[in-house]
Amino acid sequence: xxxxxxxxxxxxxxxxxxxxxxxxxxxxxxxxxxxxxxxxxxxxxxxxxxxxxxxxxxxxxxxxxxxxxxxxxxxxxxxxxxxxxxxxxxxxxxxxxxxxxxxxxxxxxxxxxxxxxxxxxxxxxxxxxxxxxxxxxxxxxxxxxxxxxxxxxxxxxxxxxxxxxxxxxxxxxxxxxxxxxxxxxxxxxxxxxxxxxxxxxxxxxxxxxxxxxxxxxxxxxxxxxxxxxxxxxxxxxxxxxxxxxxxxxxxxxxxxxxxxxxxxxxxxxxxxxxxxxxxxxxxxxxxxxxxxxxxxxxxxxxxxxxxxxxxxxxxxxxxxxxxxxx
Numbered sequence: 275x276x277x278x279x280x281x282x283x284x285x286x287x288x289x290x291x292x293x294x295x296x297x298x299x300x301x302x303x304x305x306x307x308x309x310x311x312x313x314x315x316x317x318x319x320x321x322x323x324x325x326x327x328x329x330x331x332x333x334x335x336x337x338x339x340x341x342x343x344x345x346x347x348x349x350x351x352x353x354x355x356x357x358x359x360x361x362x363x364x365x366x367x368x369x370x371x372x373x374x375x376x377x378x379x380x381x382x383x384x385x386x387x388x389x390x391x392x393x394x395x396x397x398x399x400x401x402x403x404x405x406x407x408x409x410x411x412x413x414x415x416x417x418x419x420x421x422x423x424x425x426x427x428x429x430x431x432x433x434x435x436x437x438x439x440x441x442x443x444x445x446x447x448x449x450x451x452x453x454x455x456x457x458x459x460x461x462x463x464x465x466x467x468x469x470x471x472x473x474x475x476x477x478x479x480x481x482x483x484x485x486x487x488x489x490x491x492x493x494x495x496x497x498x499x500x501x502x503x504x505x506x507x508x509x510x511x512x513x514x515x516x517x518x519x520x521x522x523x524x525x526x527x528x529x530x531x532x533x534x535x536x537x538x539x540x541x542x543x544x545x546x547x548x549x550x551x552x553x554x555x556x557x558x559x560x561x562x563x564x565x566x567x568x569x570x571x572x573x574x575x576x577x578x579x580x581x582x583x584x585x586x587x588x589x590x591x592x593x594x595x596x597x598x599x600x
Contacts, residue, residue, distance in 0.1 A: 279363070280590050281324055284332040285353060287346055291370065291558060292332045294579035299586055308349070318353040325361035330586050335373035336537065336560045343373040347392070351399050358400035365401050366589060368582060370559035371535050372406040378414035393418040405585055407559050407578065408457075408506050408534035424595055426585060428534045428557045431576045433464035435555060436502055436530065443500040443528070446474040448492075450503055450517040458504040461532075465502075474499060478517050490520060497525035500552075507535035508556065511545030518550040528552045535559050536573070543569040 281304045284292020296303045305321040333350040337343040350367065357365055377388035396404055396419075403422045409415040412425050436445075447465060449458035455477050466473045476494020501521045503514055514531045521529050529551055536556030538546070546554050546569040555574035556562070562570050588595055 279327045281320075281322065281327045281329045281362075282332070282586070283320065283329070283353070283357075285318065285346075285349060287338070287341055287349075288332050288334045288370075290561070291334065291579065294558070294577070295332065295368075295583050295586070298580045298583035306353070316349060316352075318349055319356050320353075320360060323360075324357050326363045328364045328366075328590050329357050329362040330366045330368055330590075331357065332368040332370075332582075334370040334559060336371045336535075337373075338561075338563060347373055347395075351395055354396070354399040354401055364403075366403045366405060366586075367396060367401050368586070369404060369406045370557075370578070370582065372404075372409060372415075375406070375409040375411075375415060378411045378418070387418075389414065390418045393420070393423070397421055403589065405582070405589075407557065407581075410506050424585070426578075426581055427460065427599065428576065428578055428581070429461040429464040430468075431557065431578055431581060432461060432504075432532050432555065433468040435574070435576050436465060436532070437468040439530070439553070440469075440500050440502075440528075444474075444498060445469070446476055446494065446496050446499040446501045446526075448475070448494065448496065448501050448503045448517060448521065449477040450505055450513045452477055452479065454505055457506060461502075461504045476501070478520055490516075492520050492524060496521050498527050500528040501526045501530065503529070503531045505531075505533045507537055508533040508542065508545075508554070509537045510540040511538070511542045514554070515545050515548060515550065518548070522550060530555065532556070536562050538562055538564045538569075546573055 282301055283304050283306050286308050292303055307321055308318045310316045335343045335346050374388040374392050405424045407426045408428055409425050415425055447458050447462040449455045462473050462475050476496055479491045503517045518529045531551055531554045534557050543566040553574050555576055557576050557578045562573055
């Protein structure tokens with residue numbers, strides 16, 4: 275791809291993923307500087323001219339041992355502001371994992387709707403568009419932003435992954451709760467298209483009260499099938515484990531789990547290595563740094579750099595993002 279007036283930056287915390295997107299796109303990353311001062315304040319700036327250019331900035335907003343999600347967000351916002359001040363014509367924030375996307379409604383009196391506040395911060399920095407991957411609630415995400423906000427989906431990369439794994443198997447796609455049924459069904463459709471044969475569907479009841487999760491009933495036929503439990507993210511993994519146990523008890527032949535974002539908090543390593551699962555797959559939106567070595571070796575990571583590269587290509591050339599999503 276000809277770079278022309280295109281400039282792509284990947285902040286230090288997302289440098290590895292940025293290099294993968296750069297390679298898939300065929301456009302080198304532009305140079306930038308990040309400095310931390312003695313008082314822990316920081317600054318970031320582009321080291322090349324961005325005046326009049328179409329600028330894309332990559333930063334995933336998960337917390338890690340080096341920077342919290344809040345610090346990554348702050349660094350990204352400041353860099354976006356610096357790019358705007360330097361005269362960029364159009365600015366797109368590429369955020370594979372968007373922090374606070376799950377806090378999209380009030381569940382208690384006086385609760386914050388944090389995703390809306392985050393959207394306001396991006397807008398205040400003059401961002402023209404934001405691109406992310408598989409947010410928890412697409413409708414709430416759309417409503418939070420007043421500028422174009424694009425939610426890419428990993429269902430097609432996952433469909434290719436599992437079609438190769440499950441050739442000749444009777445397959446069922448399962449949502450671990452009723453709230454994720456629509457998401458799981460879109461993946462089921464993609465898997466049907468990839469395999470060329472019917473894929474069954476199921477979901478599990480789930481109730482949460484005072485931090486305690488309950489509900490054991492499975493709606494759908496899983497006996498004798500390879501079941502793929504599909505969700506937007508895995509945190510502690512307890513939801514996936516509950517669903518896997520239910521599938522095994524009902525006679526599932528194989529059990530897989532797939533989620534776009536692998537946060538892997540708490541004792542998630544024990545879930546990934548649990549023999550309940552034939553495999554757990556996530557995308558490369560978040561490195562699995564919290565997992566044990568054994569768990570990392572068992573984890574399947576589906577690359578989504580090409581998906582983001584294609585989104586950048588289409589946005590830069592004013593191509594169709596709708597076609598990419600469909």
